[in-house]
Amino acid sequence: MNVQVISCVNEARAEDLSQKTVVVIDVLRATSTMLTALANGCHEVVPVETVLQAKSLQTEGTLLGGERFCKKIPGFDLGNSPLEYKSYQVAGKTVIITTTNGTRAIQKASKANHIVIGSMLNAKACAERMAQLDNEIAILCAGTQDLFSLEDGLCAGLIADELLRHLQAASGSPAQVSFNDFGLAMLNAYREVQHQLTDTLLSCANGKRLTKLGFKDDVLYCAQVNTLAIAPQVIGGKLEAIPACL
Template identity: 35%
Template sequence: MAPKSIRVCLSPALLPYYELDDTVAVVIDIFRATSSICYGLANGARAIIPVAEVEECLAYRDNGYLLAAERNGEVVAGFDFGNSPFAYTADKVDGKTIVLTTTNGTRAIQWCAGATAVVAGSFLNISALSDWLRTQNHHILLVCAGWKNQFSLEDTVFAGALVARLRAEGIELDDAAHAAESLYLEAQGDLETYLNKASHSKRMQRLHITADISFCLQQDIVSAIPVMNGPELVRLACL
């Protein structure tokens, strides 16, 4: 059955104002956390444990985990890697459990606790995710991770892409969902050019990691849908 409503939360700071009961929360951090999470699980990672703080990540050291930490777009010194999708290839992550902390995305995932289900979305898995969401008889809340609780263009454009795919007769959209869809429809002809003006795109350009931008804007290169299972993100069993 179709979901009852689609809402877009434009910043994690707004999450306290949303009901999470009977809701599938889709966390979106396109540049780069949820893209890398999708890619890592598709490449055979056993699980990814999202934590909010660097210190939480360090607590897993010496227990056989890979530790990944990113702050302000850069790898935190002393960690195995950060949140670049190029670090989540099969030769590095297959069979491994990764503990991940990022500036925005992992916090947003944790703050969605209480939802019926919490999944991660990206352009990399957009069709598989959309197909699965259509089967859910729950409200859908698209949670944009943003940048330090501020609005983020790339996350909102992706939310709009999901709205465009999921909207159907009888599904209610909130105002933010309408706005996100309008942004996506403006951007869809050339996502990379459109998103070059995004603040985080410019930040990544200054860090010379523009290859990550191009990678994260690829569509449908994986079918894995990450879902929270206890403290871990694992691959949704139905796919």
């Protein structure tokens, strides 16, 4: 199995993503939020690139969610905080979401064979899905404004670690996975800080920015590992929750 970790959306070349399974990660906060919405019973999540697209897709009973500059978009029902996406808000509903980096990463992966949504919350489920789907995998860190973000890189390392563990448990022998150099770096960075994930996320650029804007609880929530056993895929432009075991 070949696993290529890509540091940010800007670094992804079309050939790195097409005909592969692509895992898209935007820990703070887009993919954590989408996963939370689905885990809380949301019928489907529709990620779109622009505010205009989101508004044009709105029908009765759908919710609009997302952010620009980390803040809720005027006229939208929900922001980009996973803590807003409670069952009573989203159960049974379609949520149309637009965010700065995460939805852009999903669009960039449009030529992939499969697109899986990953975060720390569902790392194990995500790794199990990857192992089922493909031998050629790209893990795309969304990053922030075309720069690498530590939380996405550490999450890529965590998912790589879960993948190795899963493959080894399944075969009974050490997993044969070939990582690119950046993937090896992220795997090792994750292993070094795995017992201080929350503090590390609070000290990286986005962790500090969100804390300053009053979203520290979001950072604490998104730093949790393997709390959600779903591995949603983007099919026909929409995400639906698929339990890890299916």
